[in-house]
Amino acid sequence: MARDNELYSYAGKILRINLGNGEIKKEPTLKYAREWLGSTGIAIKILYDELRSWVTPYDPANKLVFGTGALMGTPAPGACKMSASSLGPRTGGWASGCCDSYVGGELKCAGYDLIVIEGRAHRPVYLWIEDDAIEIRDASHLWGKNTWETLDLIRQDLKDPSLHVISIGPAGENIVRGACIIQDRARAFGRCGTGAVMGSKNLKAIVARGTGAIKVADRDRFMEAVRKVREMFKSARGLDEMQKYGTLKLLEKKQGVSGVNYRNFQETWFPEAMADAIEPKKSIDKYMVARQNFPGCVIGCGRHLYITEGPYAGLVTEANQWEAVPTLQGRLGIVEPTFMFKANAVCNQLGLDIDAAGGAIGWAMECYQRGILHEKETDGLKLNWGDAGVALELIRKIAYREGFGEILAEGCARASDLIGRESGYYAMHIKGQDLYESCRGNLAWSLGTTTSTRGGGHTTGAIETLPGADAEKMRSIYGVDNPDKVLEYEGKAKMTVYMEAVHRVNNCLGICHFNTIWGNLDLIDLPQMAEMYSAATGWETSVEDLKRMAEKQLNLEKAFNLRFTNFDRKDDMPTPRDLSEPIPSGPAAGWKMDPKKYSGMLDDYYDLHGWDRETSFPTRETLTSLDLRYVADDLEKMGNLGKESKD
Amino acid sequence: MEFDMPSCGGCRTCEMACSFHHRGEFIPAASSLKILEKKEGPGYRVFLREEGDGSSFACDGCEGLDIPLCVEYCRELDDLYKILQEFEAKRTKKSAKGVQDRGIDHGQR
Numbered sequence: 089m090a091r092d093n094e095l096y097s098y099a100g101k102i103l104r105i106n107l108g109n110g111e112i113k114k115e116p117t118l119k120y121a122r123e124w125l126g127s128t129g130i131a132i133k134i135l136y137d138e139l140r141s142w143v144t145p146y147d148p149a150n151k152l153v154f155g156t157g158a159l160m161g162t163p164a165p166g167a168c169k170m171s172a173s174s175l176g177p178r179t180g181g182w183a184s185g186c187c188d189s190y191v192g193g194e195l196k197c198a199g200y201d202l203i204v205i206e207g208r209a210h211r212p213v214y215l216w217i218e219d220d221a222i223e224i225r226d227a228s229h230l231w232g233k234n235t236w237e238t239l240d241l242i243r244q245d246l247k248d249p250s251l252h253v254i255s256i257g258p259a260g261e262n263i264v265r266g267a268c269i270i271q272d273r274a275r276a277f278g279r280c281g282t283g284a285v286m287g288s289k290n291l292k293a294i295v296a297r298g299t300g301a302i303k304v305a306d307r308d309r310f311m312e313a314v315r316k317v318r319e320m321f322k323s324a325r326g327l328d329e330m331q332k333y334g335t336l337k338l339l340e341k342k343q344g345v346s347g348v349n350y351r352n353f354q355e356t357w358f359p360e361a362m363a364d365a366i367e368p369k370k371s372i373d374k375y376m377v378a379r380q381n382f383p384g385c386v387i388g389c390g391r392h393l394y395i396t397e398g399p400y401a402g403l404v405t406e407a408n409q410w411e412a413v414p415t416l417q418g419r420l421g422i423v424e425p426t427f428m429f430k431a432n433a434v435c436n437q438l439g440l441d442i443d444a445a446g447g448a449i450g451w452a453m454e455c456y457q458r459g460i461l462h463e464k465e466t467d468g469l470k471l472n473w474g475d476a477g478v479a480l481e482l483i484r485k486i487a488y489r490e491g492f493g494e495i496l497a498e499g500c501a502r503a504s505d506l507i508g509r510e511s512g513y514y515a516m517h518i519k520g521q522d523l524y525e526s527c528r529g530n531l532a533w534s535l536g537t538t539t540s541t542r543g544g545g546h547t548t549g550a551i552e553t554l555p556g557a558d559a560e561k562m563r564s565i566y567g568v569d570n571p572d573k574v575l576e577y578e579g580k581a582k583m584t585v586y587m588e589a590v591h592r593v594n595n596c597l598g599i600c601h602f603n604t605i606w607g608n609l610d611l612i613d614l615p616q617m618a619e620m621y622s623a624a625t626g627w628e629t630s631v632e633d634l635k636r637m638a639e640k641q642l643n644l645e646k647a648f649n650l651r652f653t654n655f656d657r658k659d660d661m662p663t664p665r666d667l668s669e670p671i672p673s674g675p676a677a678g679w680k681m682d683p684k685k686y687s688g689m690l691d692d693y694y695d696l697h698g699w700d701r702e703t704s705f706p707t708r709e710t711l712t713s714l715d716l717r718y719v720a721d722d723l724e725k726m727g728n729l730g731k732e733s734k735d
Numbered sequence: 736m737e738f739d740m741p742s743c744g745g746c747r748t749c750e751m752a753c754s755f756h757h758r759g760e761f762i763p764a765a766s767s768l769k770i771l772e773k774k775e776g777p778g779y780r781v782f783l784r785e786e787g788d789g790s791s792f793a794c795d796g797c798e799g800l801d802i803p804l805c806v807e808y809c810r811e812l813d814d815l816y817k818i819l820q821e822f823e824a825k826r827t828k829k830s831a832k833g834v835q836d837r838g839i840d841h842g843q844r
Contacts, residue, residue, distance in 0.1 A: 162761050163751045163808055190747070197763065250772050301754070301762035311755075378777030381744030381810060383751070388744050388810050392777070 094118065096305040097158055097624035098126060099196040105215065105222070107289055108148060108207025112222050117201045122627070123715075125596030125634075126158030128184050129641050130202055131173035135182075136648050136719075141726075143652075145177040145281070146263060146288035148208035154195075154254075154294070157598010160383075161196040161302035162310070164620050165317050165612065166603025168192070168382035170254075171595060172277040174285045177265045178444075178499060179520045179543040181649035183280035186547070186595050188382040188390075189271045190252035197298025209290035214255075216246065217296040227292040231261060234437040235270040242295050253295045257439025259487040260287035264497040266444020266486075266522070270436055274380075274390075274406035278441050279521060280542055305626025313619045317612055321386040321603075324610035325558075330602070334389030335410035336368035341554040342414070345574060346529045346676040349414040351421050351457075351473055352450035353516050353665060356526045357674025358418055366417055366425045372407065375426075380406055387602055393429060399476070400430040408432035408442070415446035415524040420453060421473035434480060438487035444499060447522025449482045451500035452492075454514045461507065467491040518544035519659050525550065527666040529676040532571075532580045535689055536587060539660045541645040547601060549588035561609045575676070577685045581692035589638035593617055596641075639697075640714045643706050647719045650705065650728040657704040660690055700730025707732050736785060736825060737771070738818045741778035742811040745770055749805035749815065756804045757792040767794040768805055781815070783822045796823055 095118050102120075104113040120130045131153040143149045152174045159167040170192030176183020195203070198219050212227040225245075230238050238255040252272055259267035260283035267283030268276045277283070304310040321327060329337045342348050343363055346356040358366070372391060380390030395403040408428055416435075417428040435442045449471075455461040456471035463470060467485070469478050469492070485493025495503045500522050504515035516523045521543025527534040536550025546552070553562070553574050562571035566586050568579030587606065590613070594601050597617060604612040614631045622629045649655050661667065662681065670680035694701045698710035707730040711720040723729040747770050750763035758765055767784040787793045796819060797803035802812075809815040 161751070163748050163755075168746075193747075193763075299762075299764035301758065301760040301765075303760045307755075307759055379742065379744035379810075381746035381748075383746050384748050385746055386810070388746070390744065 095121065096303050096626050097162065097621075099156070099161070099199050099201045099300070099302065101199050102130075102202045102204065103200045103217075103222070104204045104206060105224070106206040107209035107213065107224065107291060110224055121158075121201075123637075124641065125593065125637050126201060127155030127169075127171045127596050127598060128173055128186070128592070129596040129637065131155045131171060131184065132182070132641055132644050132648060134202075134204060135173060135175065136644050139175055141651050143175060145175050145180070145285055148289070150175050150285060150288075152205040152282065152285050152289065152291075154203040154205070156192040156196050156201055158201075158596060159620060159624060160192050160598040162304060162314075162624060163384050164314055164597070164599065164624070165321065165384055165386045166600040167384040167598045169595065169598040169600055170195075170271075170277075172269055172282040174280075174282055175652060176280040176282065176542070177263075177284050178279065178281040179649075179653065181519070181543075181653045181655065182541050182645045183282055183285075184542055184595075185268065185277040185280050185282055187254075187269070187271050187277040188275045188600065189254070190383065191254050191271060191294065191296050192598065193383050194252060194296040194298045196302055197300045198296055199298065199300055203294070205286075205289060205291060208288065212290050212292050214242065214291070214293040214295065217294070219297070219299055230292045232258065234258065235439050236273050236437050238293055239272055242293060246295065248297075251295050251297065253293050255293035255439070256283045256286050256291075257437055257487065259438045259440040260284055261292075262487065262489045262497070263287050264440060264444075264486060264489060265499050265502070266441045266448070266497070267439055268441040268444075270439050274433075274436050276436065276441065279443055279545060281441075281444075283439050283441075304624040306623045310620065310623035313616070313623050317616050317620065318386060320611055320616075324608050327387065327608060327610075330387055330389060330608070333369050333372050334391065334407065335602070336372060336407065336413070338410045339363060339367055339369070339413065341556070342410075344555040344675060345553070346671050346674040347526050347533075347552075349419045349450075349524070349526055352419055352454040352514060353523075353526065354454070355673050356528055356671055362418075362421075362423055365423050366413070366428070368407075368413060368425070368428065371425050371429070376407075382600070385600060385603065389602060395426050395429060398426045399424060400426050403430055403433060405429055405433040411524055412442050414526070415443050416479070419446045419450040420479050422476045422479065423474060424476055427476045427479075431480065431483065434483055438483065440483065440487050443522050443524045445483050445486060446524070447500045447516065448486060448496035448503055449479055451503065451511070451515050452482070452496060455507070455511050458514070460509050460511050465492065513664055516663055516665065518663070519653075519655055521545065523663070527662045528669075528671050528681060529679055530574045531577060531689065532574070532583045532587075534662060534666075535580050535693065536584045538662050539584070539690070539693060541642065541649055548591050549584045551583050551587050551606070558609055565605060565609065565613065575679060577682075577689045581689055581696055584693060585696045588642055589635045590614060592638040592641050593634050596637075597621060636714070640716065642697075643711060643714055643716060644719065646699075646706055647716075647723055650723060650726065655704075657690065657702065660704055662686065701733070703730055705730035736783050736822055738781045738783070738821065739773075739776075739778070740781045740811070740814055740818060741776065742814045743770065743779040743781065744810060745779050746810070748808045752804040752808040753794075756797055756800075765791045767792050781818055783819075785826060794819070794822065
């Protein structure tokens with residue numbers, strides 16, 4: 089297979105498919121890869137350069153970029169992540185979600201690092217990519233099918249039961265703002281609404297098969313780097329429980345920092361009886377039938393369940409990650425312990441992001457509790473806390489935009505604009521993205537979440553500090569004195585800035601966050617990633633180089649948002665509820681956020697980035713130092729260039 | 736030859752490792768080991784290639800290495816190791832050579 093001789097670890101080509109006219113083009117990845125790390129790093133550069141300011145998310149001129157990690161296709165630990173990025177309908181700005189994937193490895197073996205989807209198909213289609221052969225196939229028989237049915241039908245169509253597929257469900261087809269893209273049955277390119285963009289393009293699915301090779305520049309050095317990293321997993325503390333239960337191990341520790349969501353964040357701690365009733369570890373012990381691992385992963389957090397009792401007996405599904413516990417189960421106050429598996433499976437089938445579903449339904453239930461919403465507006469449904477049947481019915485209504493679901497499909501921010509009547513206070517979102525993150529009482533987590541360029545989100549800088557964390561190790565990583573003091577404002581900006589780089593490098597290389605210091609302080613950090621990337625590509629890349637590339641990427645994400653939105657400093661602040669209400673219960677009860685101190689944390693954060701404190705915008709000096717002079721020119725034209733500090 | 740491996744999580748890292756042993760690059764299509772989906776029951780099936788066909792290679796048990804590379808990269812290394820031994824025993828029928836018990840590091844678990 090032809091590929092650029094100088095390029096290692098990358099597959100070599102970027103595939104551009106225009107669904108409007110059927111045109112297929114290929115360009116060398118090398119055009120971008122020296123300056124921008126793979127996957128999301130290249131995606132933001134393409135989207136920034138190519139989307140004009142008049143483009144809107146569902147416009148055929150919007151582009152949807154699928155990226156594979158630069159280390160994907162190699163056995164680098166955790167290198168199984170693929171990304172989907174676009175101008176998103178959730179925030180109206182930068183949208184990017186990563187997903188555990190087999191499809192990404194197939195794409196790389198087929199020769200492609202990224203796929204840029206352009207235009208809109210005239211009728212439903214899916215893409216079948218088999219090495220050099222690329223087919224835009226009719227998908228009329230798949231339209232209306234859920235993601236599980238789509239997987240089965242495509243495997244039948246192509247007569248290969250081992251193919252892997254990424255697809256949208258009815259939520260994406262119906263342009264639900266919180267629609268996501270699902271890999272096979274249970275892994276999601278979550279948040280941001282990339283599934284709605286895919287639906288707007290009439291693109292139902294992508295399936296890939298590749299028979300080519302991924303080469304690394306220095307075989308011995310790369311395999312030695314991988315071996316050393318795998319050794320880290322043998323001695324990492326606390327990994328046993330992660331390997332046994334995955335992220336569903338977290339309940340007790342999250343309770344310990346008041347880090348959950350109960351009744352739409354009215355409380356951030358579960359009543360003890362409820363916590364005991366829903367403890368997911370007990371469910372895993374009861375219902376697990378098999379494991380699910382993704383390429384390279386040394387943890388293996390996935391597990392298949394067969395639910396044998398209760399209202400959802402007979403359900404066969406892959407278990408959800410932790411996120412479903414607070415975002416659906418707890419937020420809606422549901423005590424039935426298997427509800428999380430059922431609701432997660434239904435969301436996956438419908439192609440609906442669980443945070444989008446939980447955020448909108450939680451908001452609606454609180455509005456109903458407070459008499460803001462009435463049955464005449466909710467299709468006669470009584471939106472009582474804890475009613476699993478109503479919750480599942482609302483999930484269905486959202487995906488099909490049916491009745492009251494039409495409003496909820498817009499997400500809690502827009503839904504509260506539509507309803508009015510003081511309902512906005514109960515819409516828990518950042519920049520239009522529904523929150524799963526509890527922002528009270530864990531300040532490095534909160535700062536990373538509220539400043540995220542994709543709206544609320546904990547995978548672009550947020551750091552979770554749980555009881556029992558090794559403070560000494562954290563000090564050595566983050567370079568601050570008090571990393572474990574979650575209620576102290578000092579130092580949290582520095583921690584967040586470090587994690588912003590780690591998260592971005594992870595996403596670009598395709599490494600799952602759980603295999604890194606974000607998930608466990610004893611695992612992969614930037615030095616190991618620099619060594620693996622250097623050995624794989626043959627380009628000597630230091631930790632400082634990686635940090636600089638991540639910083640450059642972050643500045644471009646900011647600039648992208650400034651082209652399409654009016655986000656500024658005020659949008660980096662927590663929600664009114666998080667700013668004004670003390671933590672009502674649990675171990676951190678009584679603690680209340682100090683808005684002035686939070687604002688001071690933002691000052692520190694902007695200073696570290698070289699951004700204007702007043703607006704949060706990047707300055708010319710900062711952009712120029714990152715070789716982004718053209719971006720400074722663009723921002724200046726828009727009147728969105730940050731002012732230089734006078735100090 | 737196919738074997739049932741109920742504990743397999745389907746990560747296919749073994750395929751990458753195997754192809755690296757044969758070719759010095761990561762090319763699952765050329766692996767002598769293939770992870771196949773099962774219609775029913777937990778885990779996956781492991782297919783081991785007995786004869787190479789030019790583009791792929793027969794399993795040689797990674798002769799010369801302390802442990803076969805696929806086993807080194809497997810989370811359930813004991814189970815995969817047993818499969819390789821069974822494969823070798825069936826293949827050679829009379830004398831089990833190639834994948835003899837070389838002792839493996841269990842620290843991975």
